[in-house]
Amino acid sequence: MAAATPEGPGWESLPDPQDLVFDSTDVEDFLAAVTHEFMRDIDGDLRGISWAVTFFRPGSVRTAAAGSAAARAADEEQCSFADGPVLESLRAGDFVHVADVARDRRWPGYANVAADHGVRSLLSTPIMAGAGWSAALSLYASMPHSFTSEDITQMRRYVRQVARSLRMVVRVAERAEAGAQLAVAQSSMVLMDLAVTVLTSDYGLGHEAALQYLRTIARHTNQGLRETAMNIVAASRPGPAAPGQENAGVGGLISAKPPGRNEGPYKTGSTA
Incomplete structure (x- = not known):
């Protein structure tokens, strides 16, 4: 999606x-x-x-x-x-x-x-x-x-x-600006999709919860959604990691790591 x-x-x-x-x-x-x-x-x-x-x-x-x-x-x-x-x-x-x-x-x-x-x-x-x-x-x-x-x-x-x-x-x-705007929008959407995929696959967040988490990081870091999504994708570590070190880079974007499925505002049965 x-x-x-x-x-x-x-x-x-x-x-x-x-x-x-x-x-x-x-x-x-x-x-x-x-x-x-x-x-x-x-x-x-x-x-x-x-x-x-x-x-x-x-x-x-x-x-x-x-x-x-x-x-x-x-x-x-x-x-x-x-x-x-x-x-x-x-x-x-x-x-x-x-x-x-x-x-x-x-x-x-x-x-x-x-x-x-x-x-x-x-x-x-x-x-x-x-x-x-x-x-x-x-x-x-x-x-x-x-x-x-x-x-x-x-x-x-x-x-x-x-x-x-x-x-x-x-x-x-x-005309040149319209083409550039389209390219920026398309690349930004790709980054958003990748960042949401990282958050859903690595932390078990739902799609809407992952989007909400992206917006929260953007607000707290004043980086903007595009840069935040880029940082999450870049910090994601492919392949198995040592116990307790899963995606430490992503968690470092803000003071607390992304909440799990049953933690904080994203626990089972709640809405983002």
Whole structure:
């Protein structure tokens, strides 16, 4: 009989697929590569323009990639404020243009800090938003009034392409996670079955009593059901043992060895 579906402390869960995208260095490398092409198309280096991509999720904001140390510093400063152009672009779902930080009065706190980093104008736009996370691109220029309508048009084209690529990455990660979750569940069920077999054959426990005993050990040791089952299987000693030494390793998982059929809460006629 198969063991019941595992529940309890320590049962492993894999990262959310969007967390994998959020934390992946491969995604950072991808963003750097495609944005480099976009910057080449608008002659960003010649015009003193750099860039940064910011990832947002509840309680966490980080600059995922940047074209220069100055752009990264300016972006991280922007993320440290409660409001700013990049956050406004995410709320509005469209680009936000600051033609001259010295004259713009919408975010005076950040404008002063941006000027200290050599930023005189900037352009922010959302790339995409998913369940619980979002991404945005910001362009930082060293001169006021640096951005043209053609820059905005090309920027929108660029973010559409990046959004499609990121969605594909999320879908692939979701499929990979589903397969990994299935593999973990299957291996965990096998371990549970083996551990229950050890407890029933070596100690005469019933199936439900053995499951209850597994859960009790998991609670007392804070190891979780999977690790507990693995330890019981590993500690089981095949073949005959010396009198009084049967499965001493299993009994060592907690202070007392598993009760026999007629002992404790598992004595004949009682329920687990």
